[in-house]
Amino acid sequence: MPNRDKARAKADVLQGTLDLMVLQTLAALGSQHGYAIAARLEQVSSGALRLNMGTLYPALMRLEQRGLIRGDWGVTDTSRKARFYAITAAGRRELRSEKAEWQRMTAIMQALLQDEA
């Protein structure tokens, strides 16, 4: 089943970066529900990153299980019930170190790719 395998591979690549994106979004914008996070990522990427619920929500659950974010039911501006996620102290620490790691990594990649060119 090639489709399935491809989907899984994509999800695996995404997993590390997706965690970072979600943490960064929550740190920047404060408490958000799942749709708002997805919409924000879509907006920032100019529509390139359209998250499936089957990718986004397991990621949120994983972060919650790790104690990096905390989710609670709340009400949106339009009076709809939704589950809002907030970053925890542990989440901020994780974000800091992951961010540094990411920047170090991109710097290396940058240097390497430029060199190549």
Added chain:
Amino acid sequence: MIARLIAALREWTGRAAATAGRRRDDADLERELRAHLELAAEEAERRGQPPARALRTAALDAGGVAQAMEALRDQRGLPWVDDLARDLRYGCRMLARSPGFTAISVISLAIGIGANCAAFSFADTLLLRPLPVPRPSELLVAGQVNPFEDSLESSYRDFLDIRDRSRSFEALAAYTKSTAGFAASVDAPAKLTIGLLVTGNFFHAVGVQPQLGRDFRPDEDHVPGRDAVVILGHEFWTQQLGADPAILGRAIRLNGAAFTVVGVAPAGFTGVDQFTRFQFYAPLMMWPRFAPDAGTRLFEARDDRRLTITGRLAAAVTMAQAQSELTTIGADLERAHPETNRNGRLLVRTELQNRIAQAPPVATLVAMLAALALGVLFVACANVAGLIASRAPMRAREMAMRLAIGAGRGRLVRQLVTESLLVAMAGCALGLAVGAAAIALFSQIQIPVDLPITTVFALDRRALVFSIVVAIASAVLVGLAPAVRAARTDLTAAMKATDAAGHGGRRQWGRRVLVGGQVAVAVVLLVMATFVYRGFARELRSGPGFATDHLLMLSVAPKQLRYSEAQTQQFFERLAVSARQTPGIVSAALTRYMPMDGVPPSTAIVPEGFEFPPGQDSALHASSIVDEDYFATLGVPILQGRAFRAADAAAAPPVAIVNEALANRYWSGRTAVGQRFRIDGPRGPWVEIVGVARTTKYTFALENPKPFVYFPFRQRPADSMFLLARTSGDPASLAATCRELVRALDVNLPIANVRTMDELYRMRSVVVLDVITATIGSMGVMGLTLAIVGLYGLVAYAVSRRTKEIGIRIAIGAGRWRVLRMVLGQGLLMVAAGLAAGLLASLGVGPLLSSIFSSRMKGDARADASAFALVAAAVLAAAAIAAYIPARRAARVNPTEALRAE
């Protein structure tokens, strides 16, 4: 790094907690997903989409709720555990839906596993259990072969030569068993104990360190009778001395002499014997204290072979090298000491080989049982395999269906394995119960002695693990077959295919042979059980040849208190006299050997004028030393001549009484009375036969007639004697009185073996025979059950595959009776073939049984034929029922339904 580790840990504890129950439930997760879609739709509406389309667009963008839920469920708990729980539930439901299949599979496996547990536990107890020493398989036994017991033994002088000259061994130690009267202090009454007298390096050689105190010192093994030190057995120390560590350095009394306790053996070390749990270890040099009359002869005479030599091979030496070195040493000893070491070939064996060599009937029995049990397990597994295979086509369609609706192949395989495991595990659990029941049965066999000699039957762990692994492996392998088939086949074809698809013809053939073979084996087992039962019942009915009722016995060995020979003799006489004067005792007698109580002592005799084969100058025969009242008290008739008289005393001419078997062996057709033989070898004194006694059973109810010779107590002193009393009332009620008789003569003398003859005979013969009969009988029933189950499975399978064909036959006019006959006939053909093969093989059962038990096990031809007929009828009846059930189903096939079904 650590932070990430902690995070991962938290994730997994969170998942575990969710699995265990604390979780967001599905409804909550779904609510969140729906909220997401609604928010997305709201957004789309805001951008100007019509509300009806907005929600659909949102759903298309964000993916389906169902898939997201599946991903969330996977993330939420431990997917493996969740799946397992689901598989288990589903598996249980599947198994419950076909209770017949489940029950038959479980029972088959239970029988297979139970039989193996029982057989190997039996083997373990009687033969195979390793000694409680480090690396027990490396322990060796060396010495000269005793042709009568096939044991390896050595004299002390030979041991010293072997020890000093051999280079093949790490260390060689020697030991001998001895009983002793033990008393904690001078004034305490003595109790009978058994211990090992060992050379100083014994503990070093077997590889055991005393748990408390110290090992023997080398100098404690040099001077006969000087170093009265003792190392206590752990069990003895705990039970008799309250596990008091302060006992070190204090003295206990053995045979009336003080021995200083220097150590305590580690817990679990019970000595170097399979059954005896030794209570103390003393230096071999203390032998004179344990055999006062023998003095120091043990240390000087090369023909006093009562030692066992044990040790381990030195590094890089093979058994063959050790054996060739011993052969050389043996030949040298033979040249140097021709008078004592003639034919003295030296052998080395592993300790296990030695055990097997010493008990060939046990080894045969154990091998037979083990082979049977393995066969039973094989048949059980084959049965289950057959049953599962017969369901495979049906399952294959189910699997194809599930694959088609999107199940992963891995999940299907897991599902099937789970089902097989369920069957295997239920079988194992029930099998354990069967094994435990068998062990409870075996445990009825106990050797009736006062000494700590035990046969502990316990579930053998290795056998258990082996059986469970075989059962699970076979169930899983066979269970996988439908999954593999499903994974291979093209879905549409599999779903369309009818069961009648032609594959598997060869397997069918194999299964037929298997069922036939099972029937044959069951027949042999049942014939055997019938023979055994009949033979045993006949032997038990005919009795042991002596009276067993109204008899009470006890044994004493005054030498344990260092009585001299004359004092011992006097003690026995006074004991017999006082017993005869006791009210309630009709008559009393003395005997060295009590029938049914272990192995009788043997005496070498040389009948006058008898030509022995070359190389042999005498014959060893079982013997006893009895007084003048023995034959009358035990109820053994004197057939010719006379019984002993008080006048057959030391000064009178030496006389003996032989049994009929011995008389027939040497003086067949002549009167034995008046004949003479020499005792104790070709230069020994002449003894005249004054009577011939009836041959009785001596050691076991099934033994062949055994030549036996009796000597008068007044002419041949003995160290230990039984007092045998015939009572007017219940013999057990006089036990205390008889103990008092001994105490009145010497309060310190240990009394042993206080029991009635009824009890001894029951324990030594009746119980053993009952257990053997029950074992073989239940194996026969198990074998038959398995064969019938196999037959049923096969016929049912054939019917289920031929439903359509049968439907057609009925539709075109075949009568139901005819269909019934066709199916039954095919089933019974296999049974008939198996039955014939089994009956043919059963012709060998009679000779086999007589070789194992006794020549008298053979029945006459007419009785054999009736046993054969009985078994054949039983097997046929059972088989007919097993085949009839599916055959009736076939006959009831409704042609219209059968044709429409596929």
